[in-house]
Amino acid sequence: MSDEETEQVExxxxxxxxxxxxxxxxxxxxxxxxxxxxxxEEKPRPKLTAP
Structure with a gap:
């Protein structure tokens, strides 16, 4: 294999x-x-409380 071919393969x-x-x-x-x-998904979502 020539140097050029080796270079292309590398x-x-x-x-x-x-x-x-x-x-x-x-x-x-x-x-x-x-x-x-x-x-x-595993964490319980905090319930949203209306102000």
């Missing part, structure tokens, strides 16, 4: 790794949001 790997990391970050954010929503 770049491709890096791009795929970055895409994978971005995906994981997004999945973590979604999971965090869902956790927060679940916690909110």
């Amino acid at each position: 770049e491709q790997y890096e791009e795929e790794e970055e895409a994978q990391e971005e995906e994981e970050v997004q999945e973590d954010a979604v999971a965090e949001e869902e956790r927060e929503e679940d916690e909110e």
Whole structure:
């Protein structure tokens, strides 16, 4: 394999790794949001009292 080919392959790997990391970050954010929503649902909502 020539240096140029090696470089292209390395770049491709890096791009795929970055895409994978971005995906994981997004999945973590979604999971965090869902956790927060679940916690909110578990808490009893304060009853609104009319003044």
